[in-house]
Amino acid sequence: xxxxxxxxxxxxxxxxxxxxxxxxxxxxxxxxxxxxxxxxxxxxxxxxxxxxxxxxxxxxxxxxxxxxxxxxxxxxxxxxxxx
Numbered sequence: 001x002x003x004x005x006x007x008x009x010x011x012x013x014x015x016x017x018x019x020x021x022x023x024x025x026x027x028x029x030x031x032x033x034x035x036x037x038x039x040x041x042x043x044x045x046x047x048x049x050x051x052x053x054x055x056x057x058x059x060x061x062x063x064x065x066x067x068x069x070x071x072x073x074x075x076x077x078x079x080x081x082x083x
């Protein structure tokens with residue numbers, strides 16, 4: 001057994017990544033990622049790292065898009081109430 005220190009944001013990002021990949025929990029995700037990284041040469045591990053970063057960015061963009069849609073919806077409700 002090992003312990004791993006993460007910031008709140010890092011932990012949230014791992015949880016989000018687990019949801020994207022379908023992993024059961026953060027521990028299983030970290031275990032699988034660690035074993036996967038150990039099995040690959042360093043040059044092959046870099047694209048895997050980039051895939052994780054890309055998925056994280058995509059997730060953040062999706063959340064931003066959702067917030068924009070919610071804000072726009074609230075704005076149209078407000079302007080409709082003034083009529």
